[in-house]
Amino acid sequence: MKLGGEYTYAGLSASLCRGALERPWLPLSMWKAFFQRSMIIGVRAVPTVFLMAFCVGSVLAMVLVEQLQELNMEETVPRLVWIILNQQLAPMLAAVVFIGRSVSGSAAELANMKIGEEIKALETMGVDVSRYLLLPALGAFVVMLPVMEIYTVGIGLLGAHGVCSLVMGMDANQFVLRALVPPRMQDAFIGAGKSAVFAVVAAMIAFRKGLNATGGSDAVGRVATAAVVSSLAAVTLVNAVITGLQNVLIAAHLMNK
Amino acid sequence: MIPPPPAPMPAATPLLVVRNLVKAFPNGTNVLNGVSLDIFAGDVFTVLGGSGCGKSTLLNILIGVDEPTSGTVHVLGQNIHSLPQRQRKRLMRDVGVLFQSGALLQSLTVAENVALPFQQHHPKISRDRDLLEDTVLMKLRAVKLDAHAQKYPRELSGGMKKRAALARALALDPKLLISDEPTSGLDPVSTKEIDDLTITLSRKSGTTVVVVTHDLLSFQRIATRGIMLGAERDGALRGTVLLAGSREDFFASEHPLVRGFFHLKEAGDVQG
Numbered sequence: 014m015k016l017g018g019e020y021t022y023a024g025l026s027a028s029l030c031r032g033a034l035e036r037p038w039l040p041l042s043m044w045k046a047f048f049q050r051s052m053i054i055g056v057r058a059v060p061t062v063f064l065m066a067f068c069v070g071s072v073l074a075m076v077l078v079e080q081l082q083e084l085n086m087e088e089t090v091p092r093l094v095w096i097i098l099n100q101q102l103a104p105m106l107a108a109v110v111f112i113g114r115s116v117s118g119s120a121a122e123l124a125n126m127k128i129g130e131e132i133k134a135l136e137t138m139g140v141d142v143s144r145y146l147l148l149p150a151l152g153a154f155v156v157m158l159p160v161m162e163i164y165t166v167g168i169g170l171l172g173a174h175g176v177c178s179l180v181m182g183m184d185a186n187q188f189v190l191r192a193l194v195p196p197r198m199q200d201a202f203i204g205a206g207k208s209a210v211f212a213v214v215a216a217m218i219a220f221r222k223g224l225n226a227t228g229g230s231d232a233v234g235r236v237a238t239a240a241v242v243s244s245l246a247a248v249t250l251v252n253a254v255i256t257g258l259q260n261v262l263i264a265a266h267l268m269n270k
Numbered sequence: 271m272i273p274p275p276p277a278p279m280p281a282a283t284p285l286l287v288v289r290n291l292v293k294a295f296p297n298g299t300n301v302l303n304g305v306s307l308d309i310f311a312g313d314v315f316t317v318l319g320g321s322g323c324g325k326s327t328l329l330n331i332l333i334g335v336d337e338p339t340s341g342t343v344h345v346l347g348q349n350i351h352s353l354p355q356r357q358r359k360r361l362m363r364d365v366g367v368l369f370q371s372g373a374l375l376q377s378l379t380v381a382e383n384v385a386l387p388f389q390q391h392h393p394k395i396s397r398d399r400d401l402l403e404d405t406v407l408m409k410l411r412a413v414k415l416d417a418h419a420q421k422y423p424r425e426l427s428g429g430m431k432k433r434a435a436l437a438r439a440l441a442l443d444p445k446l447l448i449s450d451e452p453t454s455g456l457d458p459v460s461t462k463e464i465d466d467l468t469i470t471l472s473r474k475s476g477t478t479v480v481v482v483t484h485d486l487l488s489f490q491r492i493a494t495r496g497i498m499l500g501a502e503r504d505g506a507l508r509g510t511v512l513l514a515g516s517r518e519d520f521f522a523s524e525h526p527l528v529r530g531f532f533h534l535k536e537a538g539d540v541q542g
């Protein structure tokens with residue numbers, strides 16, 4: 014990447030890959046940054062994710078119970094909740110919380126550093142900004158968003174079980190059996206995999222917007238807003254593309270059978 | 271006690287050579303217009319000028335974070351703008367930069383900020399924690415900040431931030447220190463402290479200094495030579511070198527814009 018030049022997606026991706034591959038052993042200071050950021054992204058988001066996931070799981074179960082009772086298929090609610098949460102709702106819900114908290118924060122922090130000449134100072138000291146600043150953040154994003162997603166699924170299922178228990182008198186054993194037998198662990202992998210992809214997409218947007226900030230302190234707010242809006246749009250688009258590809262692959266697989 | 275300036279080196283090779291530097295903005299305005307200068311070892315070279323004269327643009331070009339429209343910049347014998355990234359980074363080991371805002375990393379302590387250049391360029395020192403700590407403390411002691419090593423930049427005053435930034439800029443004993451308005455926003459006592467430290471530390475380590483400023487008191491105190499650039503209000507002369515010479519040449523100059531700048535500034539200082 015050219016010193017002082019504009020940061021592009023291609024340039025950022027290349028320098029992040031180079032930074033990670035050239036010297037895979039990260040110094041202690043970078044691990045410290047990784048763990049600090051992981052705490053902020055994952056642990057401090059727990060109350061928000063709990064509230065949102067519990068409500069979404071409950072509402073999803075309520076809608077499904079109401080619709081499926083007419084068809085006498087309400088026993089399939091746990092299974093459907095498991096599939097919908099894992100494949101669609103949990104990755105998107107976790108991504109929304111993550112974008113609102115961490116992507117906006119990262120973009121604002123980088124914009125502040127750019128305007129305060131900290132990025133310029135790092136560049137002139139010969140510090141690889143991508144490796145030193147971005148790599149620990151990207152690592153924390155890619156690890157913690159899937160963790161948040163898995164947590165969202167768990168809490169969502171808890172909410173759905175509450176509704177099934179109240180409306181249908183379904184106990185926890187029955188709920189788990191109906192949700193997971195026969196096991197469909199591919200749903201969990203799809204959800205976690207999607208989250209990792211979302212983390213990369215949102216991180217790259219936050220990094221690029223933040224590092225290209227210009228102007229005064231007003232730019233920080235502008236950059237944070239732009240990063241949130243762009244990340245939400247990009248994640249929604251990527252989710253649609255992944256779901257489309259997934260359906261095409263399933264259709265092809267069924268045709269081959 | 272400030273050490274005496276080194277003896278002039280008439281036949282020396284300049285450390286920094288700028289030739290016919292032009293920087294045009296996208297709207298067609300030339301903010302730098304054919305700037306040429308030579309900076310020799312031991313110089314405390316000052317770039318003077320009013321608002322909009324292109325001082326900061328010149329500094330950005332000198333440190334390689336901005337590209338000139340035309341012209342060349344040779345730092346320590348190498349054309350900084352045609353060097354591959356890796357070589358440019360290696361060259362920047364010998365160039366310390368003190369930014370106007372200090373540009374200390376807010377998430378790091380003062381000691382961690384000063385340790386950063388060592389971690390980047392001296393893996394041997396940075397791997398030995400005790401050695402690194404001792405080296406950093408020594409650097410901080412030189413700017414009288416050793417007692418504040420574990421503080422974060424937000425806990426420091428403006429003058430202390432500048433001193434910490436100076437310690438970081440001089441951490442690797444660079445051959446060249448480029449300093450952007452080092453005394454802006456500081457009270458007269460802190461200004462004098464920064465000026466004295468710049469001179470003392472640079473002379474101790476043999477660092478050549480380039481200072482971009484519009485502070486005449488600092489100029490009087492530290493400059494050996496300098497240039498003055500035409501400001502925005504000077505119309506066609508904007509971004510051109512109005513005068514290049516020694517400190518004495520500036521005070522003796524008959525150039526109306528140089529005289530105007532000096533007298534206006536002096537009048538302003540008296541009124542202020």
